[in-house]
Amino acid sequence: MGKETGFLDIERKDPGYRAKDERIKDYRAVENMPDEDDIYDQAARCMDCGIPFCHDYGCPLVNIIPEFNDRVYHGDWQGALDILLATSSFPEFTGRVCPAPCEEACVDGINGEPVTIRQIELAIIEKAFEKGLMKPEPPPFYHAQKVAVIGSGPAGLAAALMINRAGYKVTVYDEADKPGGLLRYGIPDFKMEKNVVERRIRLMEQEGIAFEQNVLVGTDISTRYLTMHFDAICLTCGARKPRDLDIPGRNLIGIFFAMDFLTQQNKRISKEMISPSTEISAAGKNVVVIGGGDTGSDCIGTSLRQGAKNVTQLEILPKPPAQRADQTPWPMWPNKLRESHAHKEGGSRRWSVSTKAFLGENGVLKKIRCVELEWSQKDGRMVPQEIKGSEFDIETDMVLLAMGFTGPGNESLVNSFGLETDARGNIKVDESMMTNIQGVFAGGDMARGQSLVVTAIYSGKQAAKGLINYLS
Numbered sequence: 428m429g430k431e432t433g434f435l436d437i438e439r440k441d442p443g444y445r446a447k448d449e450r451i452k453d454y455r456a457v458e459n460m461p462d463e464d465d466i467y468d469q470a471a472r473c474m475d476c477g478i479p480f481c482h483d484y485g486c487p488l489v490n491i492i493p494e495f496n497d498r499v500y501h502g503d504w505q506g507a508l509d510i511l512l513a514t515s516s517f518p519e520f521t522g523r524v525c526p527a528p529c530e531e532a533c534v535d536g537i538n539g540e541p542v543t544i545r546q547i548e549l550a551i552i553e554k555a556f557e558k559g560l561m562k563p564e565p566p567p568f569y570h571a572q573k574v575a576v577i578g579s580g581p582a583g584l585a586a587a588l589m590i591n592r593a594g595y596k597v598t599v600y601d602e603a604d605k606p607g608g609l610l611r612y613g614i615p616d617f618k619m620e621k622n623v624v625e626r627r628i629r630l631m632e633q634e635g636i637a638f639e640q641n642v643l644v645g646t647d648i649s650t651r652y653l654t655m656h657f658d659a660i661c662l663t664c665g666a667r668k669p670r671d672l673d674i675p676g677r678n679l680i681g682i683f684f685a686m687d688f689l690t691q692q693n694k695r696i697s698k699e700m701i702s703p704s705t706e707i708s709a710a711g712k713n714v715v716v717i718g719g720g721d722t723g724s725d726c727i728g729t730s731l732r733q734g735a736k737n738v739t740q741l742e743i744l745p746k747p748p749a750q751r752a753d754q755t756p757w758p759m760w761p762n763k764l765r766e767s768h769a770h771k772e773g774g775s776r777r778w779s780v781s782t783k784a785f786l787g788e789n790g791v792l793k794k795i796r797c798v799e800l801e802w803s804q805k806d807g808r809m810v811p812q813e814i815k816g817s818e819f820d821i822e823t824d825m826v827l828l829a830m831g832f833t834g835p836g837n838e839s840l841v842n843s844f845g846l847e848t849d850a851r852g853n854i855k856v857d858e859s860m861m862t863n864i865q866g867v868f869a870g871g872d873m874a875r876g877q878s879l880v881v882t883a884i885y886s887g888k889q890a891a892k893g894l895i896n897y898l899s
């Protein structure tokens with residue numbers, strides 16, 4: 428334990444965000460990097476609890492949090508790095524974009540403010556890169572067997588890293604121009620700049636992992652080719668089939684899926700080609716974002732940066748309470764109102780709203796018709812009811828659908844392997860993460876549905892573990 432009275436003497440201090448008026452003019456990361464002196468103090472706030480809920484309840488990766496906090500407090504950055512990397516494949520990603528369930532489970536948070544665990548994690552890994560401590564770790568030798576990983580999102584990268592270090596030569600295939608999955612093409616630069624992803628890919632290449640881009644498996648190369656050339660396959664293709672809104676007027680011009688909009692902006696920043704006929708821009712538009720989650724919030728930040736006239740975010744569920752709801756007591760992930768940095772930048776939010784129809788003129792979107800909902804408990808479930816006479820219209824010329832994802836899609840790949848799916852449409856796997864096809868494993872969002880970077884990394888590692896056991 429760092430400082431015995433640290434949690435009493437020192438208050439939580441977050442590095443905060445760049446000024447709103449400044450950051451809204453660019454796409455660079457909005458969050459400030461933690462200051463080194465502050466990080467020693469913040470690590471000192473850790474109480475080294477007898478039962479560290481942050482570690483075994485909060486963090487999906489089971490990061491050994493009290494121990495790395497202690498090492499940081501004592502200025503032992505190499506020691507902290509060793510402890511962090513023992514469980515966490517890419518702290519530079521989670522340190523930037525993880526919603527930090529560990530902090531919601533921190534004992535300091537019961538009647539005070541939790542330790543700034545995510546910031547400490549980020550400080551450790553960035554210090555390691557700065558001091559040249561992050562070096563490629565190729566295996567001492569390679570076995571004869573070869574492995575293909577399909578999909579280079581966080582799950583695929585985590586799997587590839589682990590399988591390669593176990594001594595199996597890995598080729599990662601991805602249909603996109605550049606590796607990274609949603610780290611590169613979903614999460615906006617203002618949350619994580621893409622040089623962070625590129626730096627890690629370079630390191631992985633130096634370790635001996637091969638990346639083959641612009642290869643759509645199931646179409647450009649067959650699953651038969653893969654099974655002939657590789658001894659085991661790990662599928663980490665994500666869950667990217669967007670939920671649609673099948674209401675009157677859906678075919679009007681001006682309605683887009685959030686991911687098409689966000690991907691384009693990330694590509695624009697990376698100077699990747701975008702066909703002019705498919706350009707989507709919020710500049711000068713009245714934008715409505717349907718869906719109150721994180722993807723919706725990313726749409727707000729991106730729309731405002733593109734110069735939207737105004738942005739309204741609609742959510743079907745009721746407004747959560749300002750503080751942790753009684754139904755989700757500590758150390759659970761709390762149901763409470765969350766305000767992202769994008770929400771603070773502008774736009775407005777409405778809850779308990781259902782959308783009835785898109786209205787247009789000459790095939791072009793002009794308005795969206797909505798109705799307010801009242802939620803009540805029925806048989807232990809929350810059920811909505813439309814409030815009579817509460818219909819209202821919002822003038823809009825651009826709607827972004829950000830209502831989540833319904834499964835992996837990828838019909839060509841799924842059908843040609845003959846993969847079974849579970850009740851929720853995800854790829855079915857057994858306890859070793861093997862699909863119904865011998866030697867074919869699956870992990871990440873493809874096997875568990877859209878989730879978080881941290882859970883995708885964990886699931887990718889689990890799939891890698893199953894695959895390594897299978898090969899050995």
Ligand SMILES: Cc1cc2nc3c(=O)[nH]c(=O)nc-3n(C[C@H](O)[C@H](O)[C@H](O)COP(=O)(O)OP(=O)(O)OC[C@H]3O[C@@H](n4cnc5c(N)ncnc54)[C@H](O)[C@@H]3O)c2cc1C
Nearest residue numbers: 578580581582602608609644664665871872878879880883
């Ligand atoms: C807009 C947005 C913002 C998000 N923000 C956050 C956040 O701030 N924090 C957080 O923790 N999580 C966030 N998430 C969730 C997180 O990004 C995902 O849960 C995570 O990326 C899933 O990882 P994955 O590796 O399973 O899949 P993905 O990241 O989706 O990667 C799948 C990869 O497979 C490739 N692929 C698919 N099919 C094929 C094929 N047939 N052949 C070849 N390649 C193929 C794709 O091109 C892609 O590169 C966000 C998600 C979205 C959509």
Ligand code: SF4
Nearest residue numbers: 486521525527529545
């Ligand atoms: S990965 Fe996420 S949950 Fe785990 S320690 Fe880091 S911030 Fe916390």
